[in-house]
Amino acid sequence: MTNKYNNVYIKNTYTIGGIYESQGPLKKYFDRLYDQNMYFGEKSFEKAEIKLLKDNISYLLKKVNFQESDIDLLISGDLENQIAASDYAARNFSIPFLGIFNACATSGEGLIIGANFVDSKRAKNCIVSTVSHNMTAEKQFRNPTEYGAPKHKTSTFTVTGSASILLSNEKSKxxxxxxxxxxxxxxxxxxxxxxxxxxxxxxxxxxxxxxxxxxxxxxxxxxxxxxxxxxxxxxxxxxxxxxxxxxxxxxxxxxxxxxxxxxxxxxxxxxxxxxxxxxxxxxxxxxxxxxxxxxxxxxxxxxxxxxxxxxxxxxxxxxxxxxxxxxxxxxx
Amino acid sequence: MSSELLLNIYATWLHLPRKESGVLVILTLIILSSVLTAIGIFDFLVQKFKSALIIPITGFAHSMTSAALEYKNEGLVLGIGANIFKLAGTVILYGVVAVYIFGLIRLLIIGG
The missing domain is CATH 3.40.47.40 (Stage V sporulation protein AD)
Incomplete structure (x- = not known):
């Protein structure tokens, strides 16, 4: 199913990178870096992932100078069981929330849902977010994090970071x-x-x-x-x-x-x-x-x-x- | 090789028979690998030396310590208690089963 949109614009985005991302070539393009450790001041990796997303959405609102009431819809997803990071982060905001899961294609699913809401004029401003944390993903899908089992060269490394995209019907770049x-x-x-x-x-x-x-x-x-x-x-x-x-x-x-x-x-x-x-x-x-x-x-x-x-x-x-x-x- | 060295050191310094000094060697390796896991060094060593550290008793101790660290936030009983054997449980189960089978074979063939 292919759709064309007439009035869906990306007003702004906010991105946070972790330690490994800040050592990578795109360091200077992220809005903020959490590069001290993997806990971000929280007690567990799961809580750190929640904080990552919560901070990300707050900073995005601050960046565009919006109140929570200006946002009609928040769409978010992550890799944790029951998409816990998104659910627990969303409880901090008074914004209608849709939790989604498409594993690593979650941001795409969110953008399509958000774009359809904005294009059909049912929502004016919509935030699409996603978060992932290397350590929670390791724990969820593989061995305990400290185990450090040798990996195959074809396996990939889960990114630690979060990104929020503000979709709007107001014209932008x-x-x-x-x-x-x-x-x-x-x-x-x-x-x-x-x-x-x-x-x-x-x-x-x-x-x-x-x-x-x-x-x-x-x-x-x-x-x-x-x-x-x-x-x-x-x-x-x-x-x-x-x-x-x-x-x-x-x-x-x-x-x-x-x-x-x-x-x-x-x-x-x-x-x-x-x-x-x-x-x-x-x-x-x-x-x-x-x-x-x-x-x-x-x-x-x-x-x-x-x-x-x-x-x-x-x-x-x-x-x-x-x-x-x-x-x-x-x-x- | 390092275990053999340790075995000889214990045997000569503490004047122990080889069998008992072997127990001490195992204890040393378990404690050492658990401490290295806890301070976050062992997983880097595993990446480098791979099976040389995973197959011996060090790997077993490491698998338990790493699981305990992972689940410590979920409480003593349902966290650490339920998950400490997450990786090591299978080794224990099939270790015991194998011992029974080979013990039985030995009993039947050699007679004890």
Whole structure:
């Protein structure tokens, strides 16, 4: 399903990066850095993740000089069980709340829902947020954090950070022009250490449908940015697009997971992942590039492996999803 | 090799028989690895030395300490108590099962 929007604008964004992100190449593009430790003054990693999101939304409101009552809707999601970080952060705000989950594609799902509310004039201002914390994700999906089991080189490293995007019907520099909702794609891969391979077919399907539905070529966009395929997933996507759909993405394509970190120097294996990986790169770095007119059209494609550790142990393969959101610079 | 060295040190310095000094070696390794886990060094060592630290008793102690640290915020009973064997439980279970099976085989073939 592909939609076009007429009056959905990104008024502003606020991004917070953690320790590893502040050692990466995008450090200066984040609005704030929490780079002292992984606890941010809280007692547990889960509480730290809640604080990260709570602070992020408060700072965004302050940045645009808005009251809570000016916001019609808050949409948020994260990787914790019961999307706990979003739920517990949202209780601090008197804003109607929708909690969503699409694993690492959560920001895409949020933007599509928010854009539809704003486009249909049911909401004037809507905040779409997402948060992820490396340590809670490790605890949730893998071994205890201090265990430090050796990992495969294809596995990715969950980003610590949070991003909030304020959608509005008031005209501003960057608009959301179109979107395509992804299908759940499962090619039968069961390797939890190779999420890039799991998610690449989902990204390929969404990108292909988005481009054909709108009768566009990949070069229409200055950049097609996937969420967190990582170093190997990125190569897989380029090959897969060529083989399966006869499209050459290599000129305009990049992956957020390989941009957010310095892959040669940081201990992040195949690159970054997590719902905040795509959001930090897309709305911390590229949003600012768009505001400065350095880049005009971006297809933002956050990718998510929507799997449950329980079902993985029960030998089920891993389903994946990707949503596409077209961002364009307006003439304002 | 370091265990062998430690074994000889205990045997000569404390004038203990090899068997008893072996127990002391195991205790030393357990305490050392638990302390290193607690102060956050062991996981870096694991990344470097991998199975050399995971397979021996050090890995077992590390798996328990790391699980205990992870769940300490969730209380003594439902946090640490319920989760300390999260990784080590499987080793204990199949260790005991294997001992029974091989003990039985030994009893039947060699006769004790």
């Amino acid at each position: 960057v608009k959301i022009e179109s979107s395509t909702i992804g299908k759940v794609i499962d090619l039968g891969i069961t390797d939890v250490n190779h999420m890039g391979a799991v998610m690449a077919p989902a990204a390929a399907d969404t990108i292909y449908r988005h481009l054909t539905n709108l009768k566009r070529k990949p070069e229409y966009y200055d950049l097609i940015l996937t969420g967190d395929l990582g170093f190997y997933g990125k190569k897989i996507l380029i090959d897969y697009m060529k083989e399966q759909y006869h499209m050459d993405l290599s000129k305009v394509y990049d992956d957020a997971g390989t941009i957010i970190y310095n892959l040669d120097k940081q201990p992040v294996l195949a690159g970054g992942s997590g719902p905040c990986c795509s959001a930090l790169v897309g709305f911390g770095y590229y949003f600012k590039q768009m505001e400065e007119n350095k880049i005009k059209k971006i297809l933002y494609v956050p990718t998510g492996a929507i799997f449950s550790p329980t079902l993985t142990f029960q030998k089920e393969s891993i389903p994946a999803i990707a949503h596409a959101i077209g961002l364009e610079v307006t003439n304002k």
